Amino acid sequence: MNLLAFGQTGQVAQELSRLGVQTLGRDVADLMDPGICAALIADSDAQAVINAAAYTAVDQAEEDEATALAVNGTAPGSLARACAAKGVPFVHISTDYVFDGSGMQPFRVSDPTAPLGAYGRTKLAGEDAVRDSQAAYGILRTSWVFSAHGGNFVKTMLRLGAERDKLTIVADQIGGPTPARDIAAACVRMAKDLAADSSKSGTYHFSGAPDVSWAEFARTIFDQAGLTCAVEDIPSSAYPTPAQRPLNSRLDCSLTRDVFDIARPDWHAGLSAVLADLGAV
Numbered sequence: 630m631n632l633l634a635f636g637q638t639g640q641v642a643q644e645l646s647r648l649g650v651q652t653l654g655r656d657v658a659d660l661m662d663p664g665i666c667a668a669l670i671a672d673s674d675a676q677a678v679i680n681a682a683a684y685t686a687v688d689q690a691e692e693d694e695a696t697a698l699a700v701n702g703t704a705p706g707s708l709a710r711a712c713a714a715k716g717v718p719f720v721h722i723s724t725d726y727v728f729d730g731s732g733m734q735p736f737r738v739s740d741p742t743a744p745l746g747a748y749g750r751t752k753l754a755g756e757d758a759v760r761d762s763q764a765a766y767g768i769l770r771t772s773w774v775f776s777a778h779g780g781n782f783v784k785t786m787l788r789l790g791a792e793r794d795k796l797t798i799v800a801d802q803i804g805g806p807t808p809a810r811d812i813a814a815a816c817v818r819m820a821k822d823l824a825a826d827s828s829k830s831g832t833y834h835f836s837g838a839p840d841v842s843w844a845e846f847a848r849t850i851f852d853q854a855g856l857t858c859a860v861e862d863i864p865s866s867a868y869p870t871p872a873q874r875p876l877n878s879r880l881d882c883s884l885t886r887d888v889f890d891i892a893r894p895d896w897h898a899g900l901s902a903v904l905a906d907l908g909a910v
Contacts, residue, residue: 630676630677630820630821630824631651631674631675631676632645632650632651632675632676632677632678632679632817632820633650633651633653633669633670633673633675633677633678633679634646634650634651634652634653634678634679634680634681634816635652635653635658635660635666635678635679635680635681635682635708636652636653636654636680636681636682636683637652637653637654637655637682638654638655638778638779639681639682639683639685639778639779640774640775640776640778640779640781640809641681641722641774641776641809641812641813641816642681642682643776643778643779643809644776644778644809644810644812644813644814645679645681645813645816645817647810647813648813648814648817650679650813650817651675652681653666653669655682657669658682660682660699660700660704661696661699661700661704663703663704663706663707663708664707666704666707666708666711667707667708667710667711668711670708670711670712670715670717671711671714671715675715675717676717676824677712677717677718677719677720677820677821677823677824678708678711678712678717678718678719678720678820679719679720679721679722679816679817679820680704680705680708680719680720680721680722681722681813681816682700682704683700683701683722683752684696684697684700684701684748684751685748686748687726687746687748687870687872687874688870688871688872689871690746690747690748690751690872691746691747691748691871691872692871694747694750694751697747697748697751698750698751698754700751701748701751701752701754701755702751702752702754702755702758703754703755703758704755705721705755705756705758705759706755706758706759706761706762707758708721709721709758709759709762709764709766710762710763710764712762712764712765712766713762713763713764713765717764717765717824718764718765718766718767718820718823718824718827718830719759719762719764719765719766719767720766720767720769720816720819720820720823721755721756721759721766721767721768721769722769722771722812722816723752723753723755723756723768723769723770723771723832724748724749724752724770724771724772725770725771725772725804725836725875725878725880726744726745726746726748726749726752726875727742727744727749727752727753727756727770728740728742728743728744728749728875728877728878729743729744729745729875730745730802730874730875730876730877730878731876731877732877733803733877733879734877734879734881735840735879735880735881735882736834736877736879736880736881737834737881737884738770738831738832738833738834738881738884745872745873745874745875746872746873747872748872756768756832760832764830765823765824765827765830766823766830766831767816767819767820767823767829767830767831767833768831768832768833769812769815769816769819769833769834769835769885770832770833770834770835770880771807771812771834771835771836771880772804772805772806772807772836772878772880773804773805773806773807773836773837773846773878774807774808774809774812775806775807775808775809775896775899775900775903776808776809776810776903777903777906777907778809782806782843782846782847783850783900783903783904784907786847786850786851787850787854787856787904787907787909789858790847790850790851790854790856790858791856791858793858794857794858794859795858795859795860795861796847796858796859796860796861797860797861797862797863797867797868798842798843798844798847798860798861798862798863799842799843799844799862799863799864799865799867799868799874800842800843800844800845800862800863800864801842801864801865801876802842802843802865802874802875802876802877802878803840803841803842803876803877803878803879804836804840804841804877804878804879804880805836805837805838805839805840805841805878805879805880805893805896806836806837806841806846806896806899806900807835807836807837807894807896807899808837808894808896808899808900808902808903810899810902811835811837811894811899812835815835815885815889815891818889818891819833819889819891822888822889829888829889831884831888833882833884833885833888833889834880834881834882834884834885835880835882835885835891835893836878836879836880836882836893837893837894837895837896837899838893838894838895838896839896840879842862844860844862844863847860848860849897849900850900850904853897853900853901853904854904854909
């Protein structure tokens with residue numbers, strides 16, 4: 630199946646490229662100019678389109694929400710409408726940040742959204758635009774993405790863990806670390822299934838298992854990488870950031886399993902693969 634993906638340098642986009650998906654970078658497909666991006670879809674022979682491009686600078690979005698909204702909100706709607714006109718499905722990656730992080734239960738797809746900050750608001754706007762596009766679509770909300778590419782928590786921990794004897798890590802934010810490789814595979818599977826059956830259109834959740842805190846995740850990274858850095862648990866209040874992070878990022882992924890037969894990935898195995906890619910084991 631001929632798939633086209635927007636995004637080229639991001640974590641998921643690089644994993645899509647590994648799977649043989651054609652990816653488009655900002656040099657030819659700048660989401661700040663959605664008209665050009667829509668034209669690329671119209672002129673392509675793609676049988677499905679995946680949007681793996683986004684404005685992901687969560688803290689910076691608090692000061693530059695207009696740019697974040699253009700990339701995360703306006704552009705996905707334009708891409709989805711182009712897919713609708715072409716009669717091909719559109720898969721769009723979203724985030725747990727559309728929720729407020731309250732409670733301790735995993736968020737279901739049907740739960741009310743209530744973003745805490747600009748990043749979540751702009752991603753929610755993108756979801757709404759995709760739903761309104763008339764395209765066959767799959768919105769895939771995910772969390773805590775990591776890979777051997779770009780900047781992410783795993784690579785930061787490896788660097789700091791090699792430099793220091795102890796780190797203080799937030800322990801009251803709980804979620805599912807998700808390997809970018811598994812997100813890419815899930816997007817490809819969804820695109821193929823939606824091309825065959827548009828009735829599967831909808832919003833879905835996908836995150837790694839089991840759910841852990843950032844502190845617990847850090848300990849596992851150090852253990853697998855053979856680093857002796859100790860981890861001290863701290864509350865989020867001890868590590869203030871411009872954008873408020875959700876305390877509860879747990880996602881109920883049962884609908885994704887039931888509709889697409891995609892199970893939550895074991896992030897321990899994904900971490901091992903990433904560390905091997907990085908030569909850290």
